[in-house]
Amino acid sequence: xxxxxxxxxxxxxxxxxxxxxxxxxxxxxxxxxxxxxxxxxxxxxxxxxxxxxxxxxxxxxxxxxxxxxxxxxxxxxxxxxxxxxxxxxxxxxxxxxxxxxxxxxxxxxxxxxxxxxxxxxxxxxxxxxxxxxxxxxxxxxxxxxxxxxxxxxxxxxxxxxxxxxxxxxxxxxxxxxxxxxxxxxxxxxxxxxxxxxxxxxxxxxxxxxxxxxxxxxxxxxxxxxxxxxxxxxxxxxxxxxxxxxxxxxxxxxxxxxxxxxxxxxxxxxxxxxxxxxxxxxxxxxxxxxxxxxxxxxxxxxxxxxxxxxxxxxxxxxxxxxxxxxxxxxxxxxxxxxxxxxxxxxxxxxxxxxxxxxxxxxxx
Amino acid sequence: xxxxxxxxxxxxxxxxxxxxxxxxxxxxxxxxxxxxxxxxxxxxxxxxxxxxxxxxxxxxxxxxxxxxxxxxxxxxxxxxxxxxxxxxxxxxxxxxxxxxxxxxxxxxxxxxxxxxxxxxxxxxxxxxxxxxxxxxxxxxxxxxxxxxxxxxxxxxxxxxxxxxxxxxxxxxxxxxxxxxxxxxxxxxxxxxxxxxxxxxxxxxxxxxxxxxxxxxxxxxxxxxxxxxxxxxxxxxxxxxxxxxxxxxxxxxxxxxxxxxxxxxxxxxxxx
Numbered sequence: 353x354x355x356x357x358x359x360x361x362x363x364x365x366x367x368x369x370x371x372x373x374x375x376x377x378x379x380x381x382x383x384x385x386x387x388x389x390x391x392x393x394x395x396x397x398x399x400x401x402x403x404x405x406x407x408x409x410x411x412x413x414x415x416x417x418x419x420x421x422x423x424x425x426x427x428x429x430x431x432x433x434x435x436x437x438x439x440x441x442x443x444x445x446x447x448x449x450x451x452x453x454x455x456x457x458x459x460x461x462x463x464x465x466x467x468x469x470x471x472x473x474x475x476x477x478x479x480x481x482x483x484x485x486x487x488x489x490x491x492x493x494x495x496x497x498x499x500x501x502x503x504x505x506x507x508x509x510x511x512x513x514x515x516x517x518x519x520x521x522x523x524x525x526x527x528x529x530x531x532x533x534x535x536x537x538x539x540x541x542x543x544x545x546x547x548x549x550x551x552x553x554x555x556x557x558x559x560x561x562x563x564x565x566x567x568x569x570x571x572x573x574x575x576x577x578x579x580x581x582x583x584x585x586x587x588x589x590x591x592x593x594x595x596x597x598x599x600x601x602x603x604x605x606x607x608x609x610x611x612x613x614x615x616x617x618x619x620x621x622x623x624x625x626x627x628x629x630x631x632x633x634x635x636x637x638x639x640x641x642x643x644x645x646x647x648x649x650x651x652x653x654x655x656x657x658x659x660x661x662x663x664x665x666x667x668x669x670x671x672x673x674x675x676x677x678x679x680x681x682x683x684x685x686x687x688x689x690x691x692x693x694x695x696x697x698x699x700x701x702x703x704x705x706x707x708x709x710x711x712x713x714x715x
Numbered sequence: 716x717x718x719x720x721x722x723x724x725x726x727x728x729x730x731x732x733x734x735x736x737x738x739x740x741x742x743x744x745x746x747x748x749x750x751x752x753x754x755x756x757x758x759x760x761x762x763x764x765x766x767x768x769x770x771x772x773x774x775x776x777x778x779x780x781x782x783x784x785x786x787x788x789x790x791x792x793x794x795x796x797x798x799x800x801x802x803x804x805x806x807x808x809x810x811x812x813x814x815x816x817x818x819x820x821x822x823x824x825x826x827x828x829x830x831x832x833x834x835x836x837x838x839x840x841x842x843x844x845x846x847x848x849x850x851x852x853x854x855x856x857x858x859x860x861x862x863x864x865x866x867x868x869x870x871x872x873x874x875x876x877x878x879x880x881x882x883x884x885x886x887x888x889x890x891x892x893x894x895x896x897x898x899x900x901x902x903x904x905x906x907x908x909x910x911x912x913x914x915x916x917x918x919x920x921x922x923x924x925x926x927x928x929x930x931x932x933x934x935x936x937x938x939x940x941x942x943x944x945x946x947x948x949x950x951x952x953x954x955x956x957x958x959x960x961x962x963x964x965x966x967x968x969x970x971x972x973x974x975x976x977x978x979x980x981x982x983x984x985x986x
Contacts, residue, residue, distance in 0.1 A: 594818055
């Protein structure tokens with residue numbers, strides 16, 4: 353059947369064949385977007401006895417009633433958090449795989465997750481120590497959780513800064529950035545282990561819980577911030593999709609086509625790192641979405657960034673939403689979404705590795 | 716017209732190119748020849764604006780290459796490097812990226828028409844929608860050249876365009892390049908390893924030795940003395956239907972041995 357479809361394309365002119373080939377990719381993305389919307393809408397009805405029409409009514413006419421609060425605060429907030437965080441991580445993963453020329457790159461390749469967890473653990477220990485937290489919290493005017501969030505973000509940005517500094521002062525290659533990211537990750541991981549070692553029992557459980565990654569702690573304000581950052585970064589990267597494609601054709605080819613390779617590389621890396629840092633500081637560590645989203649899309653429609661960027665956002669959102677629903681409703685107790693994504697992501701990661709192996713060896 | 720005047724290039728304190736001077740006429744084909752590591756690729760990269768020369772000028776129609784930016788450079792010079800990563804997109808997409816200097820938001824039907832036309836001219840319709848990782852090395856090389864052709868530059872610069880191709884594909888690729896550039900009125904500059912291939916397809920020859928020009932001109936510059944000077948090798952130049960054919964002198968010794976089938980003697984002669 354696949355063969356027949358291929359022959360059908362060749363019978364037409366090259367251009368018409370190509371247009372049909374491109375339309376199929378757009379069709380695939382549209383179908384995924386519709387699927388995401390349907391899953392999101394249906395999931396609002398899980399765990400309560402509201403009808404679909406009631407849910408839709410409350411979405412557009414929130415009235416402060418108990419049912420309205422169920423739809424908005426228990427439903428929409430978490431579902432939008434899953435969609436935004438998933439889309440952001442999928443987008444960052446797709447872009448990093450392109451820029452770093454590494455199929456296994458993800459938002460955490462630069463050591464962002466460990467740096468954020470390190471920052472969060474400082475916050476948690478400060479709050480736990482009481483007196484210091486009292487001073488810091490009142491002088492900054494922020495609550496304890498906000499302090500944890502801010503510190504997580506600050507340290508994720510410090511990890512990004514170290515990477516940026518390396519790129520700026522040396523002429524380092526994408527391969528070196530990946531290796532340096534692993535080193536940065538290891539440094540923060542050591543710091544994190546140290547804090548876990550000295551932490552009290554309550555602080556230790558908070559640090560561990562933070563690392564699980566969960567959508568429950570995302571507030572409406574954070575959701576707005578995440579959404580705005582996602583829209584801005586996505587708009588820029590979609591605008592730059594031709595340049596990213598040119599860079600996939602090799603650095604010399606891209607420069608010959610008029611792309612400022614160095615600037616594009618630094619800017620895209622920083623933007624996706626900031627986006628990741630925002631998401632991670634609100635939700636904790638949610639692994640593998642940045643790997644799964646882009647790879648599922650690439651397997652299905654190829655590696656053209658014109659489709660992969662948008663596709664990875666939709667697929668990342670879909671995977672995180674489904675993982676969230678599984679963690680929330682499939683077991684007797686609620687399981688943090690970070691555990692579910694890693695449980696699915698781990699086997700997928702192995703499958704990607706094995707797939708590469710099989711293709712390289714002679715038949 | 717491309718003019719290179721007193722061009723020098725250094726990596727730090729290491730001088731790679733020195734005092735290079737030559738012109739490339741419009742609609743002509745220039746081959747750059749010379750031993751490995753003599754600076755041929757560095758010269759090409761300077762001509763493409765990928766390296767900035769230490770001193771001297773490189774101009775195309777009076778415009779200095781190192782001062783051209785982005786799209787303007789892309790419309791002036793099209794470069795096909797010797798090896799590039801194979802993208803996992805279709806051949807059509809890999810060629811279409813050559814239109815990037817002309818695309819604002821998305822590819823127009825004019826862009827698609829130009830890609831279709833070049834793919835047709837190179838006889839690649841049957842693989843247009845195949846993945847670049849599913850075609851042969853020769854076909855991918857053709858796709859790279861097609862990419863540079865849809866870029867519609869004034870000067871096409873090719874680094875070893877026939878590398879890794881078998882003899883029939885070498886000639887077919889060269890024919891195709893020449894047809895395409897003549898039809899589009901492009902000037903072509905390429906590095907070549909094989910003198911005997913270059914002589915069939917070039918108007919001018921630039922021989923390089925240790926970062927300098929050893930000889931520049933038409934077929935007449937290819938002499939036994941020049942081959943000795945540039946490659947440090949004795950060679951005979953045989954006239955084959957008016958085209959010089961370079962045969963290394965010492966190879967005749969082995970030719971003689973092979974024709975007599977005396978494998979033991981080979982060992983006696985190799986020292």
